Amino acid sequence: MLKKKKNSNGKSQQKGPAPYLLSPRGVKDWKQATEWLAWRGIEDIECITPDQAGIARGKMMPAKKFISNTSLALPSAVFLTTISGEYPEDGHGFVYPEDDGDLKLVPDLNTLAVVPWESDPTAQVICDLARQDGRAVEYSPRNVLRRVMRKYAELGMKPIVAPEIEFYLVHKNPDPDYPLTPPVGRSGRPIGGGQGYSIAGVNEFDELIDDIYHFSEAQGLEIDTLIHEEGAGQLEINLRHGDPIELADQVFMFKRTIREAALKHDIYATFMAKPIQDQPGSAMHIHQSIVDAKTGQNVFSNPDGSESETFRHFIGGLQKHIPNALVMLAPYVNSYRRLTQSAAAPVNTRWGYDNRTAAFRVPISDPSARRVENRIPSSDANPYLALAASLACGLLGILNRIEPDAPATKTVNEDLIELPRGLLEAVALFEQDKQLHEILGESFVTTFAAIKRMEFETFMRVISPWEREYLLLNV
Structure with missing residues (x-):
C-alpha cells in the first residue's frame, strides 16, 4: 500500500510504498x-x-x-x-x-x-x-533449538552465533558408483587443490558466485565473506552474527540457494562432510557468544575486560558434553571420514587461543566480541540441530559450573582422539547423557537416535569399492 502525508495546505498526497513492502x-x-x-x-x-x-x-x-x-x-x-x-x-x-x-x-x-x-x-x-x-x-529441529533458547532465557541470557559453511562444487554425477570430481572453471581447466584464500580460485566461478549473491540479496540473506578453501572447488561462506533461530534459518535457506545457483551452471554443490577422497572435509564452524538479555553485554567478559566465569564454564561444558552430542554435529557415516587426525577437523576436546588444531578455538578479539568457535560440526549437519547441540553443551557447563582444562598451546590434533570414531558409537553416547536429554527433550533424543541407527543399518547393506578391491580375490 502507499502511505499518505499532508502537504502545506493540509491535503493528503501520496508517498512511497510502505517500508515492509520493500523489505x-x-x-x-x-x-x-x-x-x-x-x-x-x-x-x-x-x-x-x-x-x-x-x-x-x-x-x-x-x-x-x-x-x-x-x-x-x-x-x-x-x-x-x-x-x-x-x-x-x-x-x-x-x-x-x-x-x-x-x-x-x-x-x-x-x-x-x-x-x-x-x-x-x-x-x-x-x-x-x-x-x-x-x-x-518437540522433536522438530526448529523447536529443539527454540527449546534450548528458552533455557538460556530463563537465566536472563541470549546466545549469539555466526556459522561458517564450507561446501564443494563438483561435476554432475548421476551415477553414485563413480567418485566425485572437481568442476572446470572459467579457465577451462579442472580445479586443483591448495587454493586456500586464493582470489583466482574464487574468480574461476565468478558467474556462479554472482548468482549466489543475487539470489541471497533477493531473499534478504546477508553474506559476510566468501572465500576459496583448501579443497579442489571448495568454497566457504561466512554469515553475520545474530540470533540462533534466524541464523539457522539462513543456513537452511543458503543451502537451497547455493544448490540452485550451481545447477543453473550445470554443476552440483554438495555439503557432504567428505565428498572427495584425499581432499579436505567440509565443516560448519560455529562462533558462539552469550549476551545479557537486558543489557546486551557479552557475559563472556567481565566489566574490566577479563574472561568471566561464564566463559570458562561454557568451554567446560563443551569439553564434557560434545562427545555425547557428536551425532547432532556429525550425523552420517560419511561425517566421520572428515574427523581424522592431523587435519583441520579436530578429533579432540581441547581448547586454545587462536589454535585451529583444538576443537574449541577462542579467536583473538576485543572483550566485547569474546567468543568460542566450535570447529567440530560438519557441513552436512542440520543447522538447527548443530546449533542446539553446541549451545546445549555450553549451557550445561554454565549450569554445572564445569571448569575447562588448561588451554592448548601447541598442536593437539595428531595423537589425541577424544571423540567417537563412528556413527553407532556416537549414538550410544548420545543416548546415555541424561543431562543433555533434559535440555534437548526426550522425544527428540529417542527419535533422532532411532533414525541414525536405521541409517547405519542401511549403509551396511552397501558393498564398497574398497571391499571389492582388497577382499574379492585375496580372502
Missing part, C-alpha cells in the same frame, strides 16, 4: 503478508520446514489460497524417516506412532521471502510444526 524478507502479520505478496505479483507459495536431515519438506499452493486462512498439514511420518526414506524400528525408548497423524504447518511470517530462481513469481515461508491441538512438536 526482501519478513512481514509482521497476515495483512502485511497479503499486501507484500500482491505488491510483487506472487503466484505461488512454498510452505517449507526442515526435517531431521535439514531437507525442506512442505507444500506449494497458490498465493490466494495461502492468505485465505487455509489449514496446512503433513503426515508425521515425513519427519520420522531416514535420509534414504526408510522408517526406524521401535526400541531404545522410540515407538513409531501407529496413527501416523497429521502435523500442522504454522507459517513464520518473519521468514517470508521470494524464491529468486523460479521462473514464475514464487515466494517461500518457513513453517513451524504443531500438533492438531496447537502443541509444538
Whole structure:
C-alpha cells in the first residue's frame, strides 16, 4: 500500500510504498503478508520446514489460497524417516506412532521471502510444526533449538552465533558408483587443490558466485565473506552474527540457494562432510557468544575486560558434553571420514587461543566480541540441530559450573582422539547423557537416535569399492 502525508495546505498526497513492502524478507502479520505478496505479483507459495536431515519438506499452493486462512498439514511420518526414506524400528525408548497423524504447518511470517530462481513469481515461508491441538512438536529441529533458547532465557541470557559453511562444487554425477570430481572453471581447466584464500580460485566461478549473491540479496540473506578453501572447488561462506533461530534459518535457506545457483551452471554443490577422497572435509564452524538479555553485554567478559566465569564454564561444558552430542554435529557415516587426525577437523576436546588444531578455538578479539568457535560440526549437519547441540553443551557447563582444562598451546590434533570414531558409537553416547536429554527433550533424543541407527543399518547393506578391491580375490 502507499502511505499518505499532508502537504502545506493540509491535503493528503501520496508517498512511497510502505517500508515492509520493500523489505526482501519478513512481514509482521497476515495483512502485511497479503499486501507484500500482491505488491510483487506472487503466484505461488512454498510452505517449507526442515526435517531431521535439514531437507525442506512442505507444500506449494497458490498465493490466494495461502492468505485465505487455509489449514496446512503433513503426515508425521515425513519427519520420522531416514535420509534414504526408510522408517526406524521401535526400541531404545522410540515407538513409531501407529496413527501416523497429521502435523500442522504454522507459517513464520518473519521468514517470508521470494524464491529468486523460479521462473514464475514464487515466494517461500518457513513453517513451524504443531500438533492438531496447537502443541509444538518437540522433536522438530526448529523447536529443539527454540527449546534450548528458552533455557538460556530463563537465566536472563541470549546466545549469539555466526556459522561458517564450507561446501564443494563438483561435476554432475548421476551415477553414485563413480567418485566425485572437481568442476572446470572459467579457465577451462579442472580445479586443483591448495587454493586456500586464493582470489583466482574464487574468480574461476565468478558467474556462479554472482548468482549466489543475487539470489541471497533477493531473499534478504546477508553474506559476510566468501572465500576459496583448501579443497579442489571448495568454497566457504561466512554469515553475520545474530540470533540462533534466524541464523539457522539462513543456513537452511543458503543451502537451497547455493544448490540452485550451481545447477543453473550445470554443476552440483554438495555439503557432504567428505565428498572427495584425499581432499579436505567440509565443516560448519560455529562462533558462539552469550549476551545479557537486558543489557546486551557479552557475559563472556567481565566489566574490566577479563574472561568471566561464564566463559570458562561454557568451554567446560563443551569439553564434557560434545562427545555425547557428536551425532547432532556429525550425523552420517560419511561425517566421520572428515574427523581424522592431523587435519583441520579436530578429533579432540581441547581448547586454545587462536589454535585451529583444538576443537574449541577462542579467536583473538576485543572483550566485547569474546567468543568460542566450535570447529567440530560438519557441513552436512542440520543447522538447527548443530546449533542446539553446541549451545546445549555450553549451557550445561554454565549450569554445572564445569571448569575447562588448561588451554592448548601447541598442536593437539595428531595423537589425541577424544571423540567417537563412528556413527553407532556416537549414538550410544548420545543416548546415555541424561543431562543433555533434559535440555534437548526426550522425544527428540529417542527419535533422532532411532533414525541414525536405521541409517547405519542401511549403509551396511552397501558393498564398497574398497571391499571389492582388497577382499574379492585375496580372502
